[in-house]
Amino acid sequence: MMGLEEAPLSLANAPTKRLNMIEAINDALDIMMERDPNVVVFGEDVGYFGGVFRATAGLQKKYGKTRVFDTPINECGIIGAAVGMGAYGLRPVPEIQFADYIYPGLDQLISEAARLRYRSAGEFTSPITVRSPFGGGIFGGQTHSQSPEALFTHVAGIKTVIPSTPHDAKGLLIAAIEDNDPVIFFEPKRIYNGPFNGYYDKPVEPWARHKDSEVPEGYYRIPLGKARVVREGEAMTVLAYGTMIHVAEAVLAEKGVDAEIIDLRTLVPIDIDTVQKSVEKTGKCLIVHEATRTCGYGAELSALVQERCFYHLEAPIERVTGFDTPYPHSLEWAYFPGPVRIGEAVDRLLKA
Structure with a gap:
């Protein structure tokens, strides 16, 4: 596996393909699972169904049910299991189906994941990347539309990442998975399929026509x-x-x-x-x-x-x-x- 200090793929010479943000996230997960057998993906409906927004589509079929698997509706358990997996040596990438549902797992993130490196004097780390769609724009109502990013920026030991383009989503997610500290990776679902110009009555521009939908193939990372x-x-x-x-x-x-x-x-x-x-x-x-x-x-x-x-x-x-x-x-x-x-x-x- 390429180390954190090793130079990434030269993006200037890399072939590209047009992807929307969901496809770019799926591509990043696929690349990291292929490169590192310690990367595991799990959460509600992420396996056979491929995720509520299809961000994990095809991964269980390719990598099997031991590396991509469904969980009960138990966010505390999902994040708690990820903390233990990370301490054991895995690189878990749990998905919380909507950011609004991350609150039951706050104690696991704040009291365990964020503090593990310090409490153990560096003996253990918590290399977990918690992916979650956040924000409004899909008429999801009060329990599917919140933006809780400020809560996590207040917690020492947790990194908070929010991409705005498919190009950045892929490179940032790869960097987050490789990071040895816990990362909250919020995905703005309002622009999963294309950027929005702010008007309710004007159409969404699909990523297929946007300059930032040109995503380099293969591995690359954008430093956090x-x-x-x-x-x-x-x-x-x-x-x-x-x-x-x-x-x-x-x-x-x-x-x-x-x-x-x-x-x-x-x-x-x-x-x-x-x-x-x-x-x-x-x-x-x-x-x-x-x-x-x-x-x-x-x-x-x-x-x-x-x-x-x-x-x-x-x-x-x-x-x-x-x-x-x-x-x-x-x-x-x-x-x-x-x-x-x-x-x-x-x-x-x-x-x-």
């Missing part, structure tokens, strides 16, 4: 803790991740604003150097995320930017987020940051 500059600009810096990258990009393009967009990709560890460099250049910062506002990840971003870039800021930092309410199924599209609220924040920054 490295942000992506989606586009360079001078007017302001926009910090986002997951679905909100595409929403913000569409709004800024429609308004003709020369903004620099940073896709964080990894919330913990965060690539604060890239963020700081951008904000120091533009002097203005807009943060966009789908989760609720109070104590959301945007609050930490705002604090980091203020601490590091105070003397470069030309305007107050703006945040556009979900509202501080239980997830409103019937008002889902009003809850999301969209063209109106993002546009108003952009206008305020431009006038400042």
Whole structure:
């Protein structure tokens, strides 16, 4: 198995294929299971059925029921078993069917997985990658649409990763599986099949026509803790991740604003150097995320930017987020940051 320090496949020369995010995730799992016999995949309906979103389709048939298997509806048991497997020497990749159902496993993640390396003075590690679809956009209601990423960024010892493209989903997932610490890998299900521009009444653009659907074949990894500059600009810096990258990009393009967009990709560890460099250049910062506002990840971003870039800021930092309410199924599209609220924040920054 290729070590963490070994140079990855040269992406410049690799053949590519067009994949949506689900297919890219399936490809990453397939590659890692073939490369490393210690990688095991399990969760509710991931085996014979191939997962509720088909992200594990075909893996059980290829690798057998001992490496890809179904579990009872018991998130605490799923994550608890993964912690034990990791300590034993396996690299488990459990799936929690929806992020909303991860809460019964919080104690296992926080009290066991996150602390195992420290409690054992490095004798044991917890190399588990917990995959889970998160966020809204599929009319899933209050128990299938939440965005709990901020809960995990608060826990020392856990890494939190959120891709926004098929290309990144594959490379980040491979890196997460190879990592020796627990990783929460949230998949924005609203863009599983294509990026969304923020309007309810406009169609989703399929990944088949999107530049970031060109996914290199074979093994490659994107290092955790490295942000992506989606586009360079001078007017302001926009910090986002997951679905909100595409929403913000569409709004800024429609308004003709020369903004620099940073896709964080990894919330913990965060690539604060890239963020700081951008904000120091533009002097203005807009943060966009789908989760609720109070104590959301945007609050930490705002604090980091203020601490590091105070003397470069030309305007107050703006945040556009979900509202501080239980997830409103019937008002889902009003809850999301969209063209109106993002546009108003952009206008305020431009006038400042």
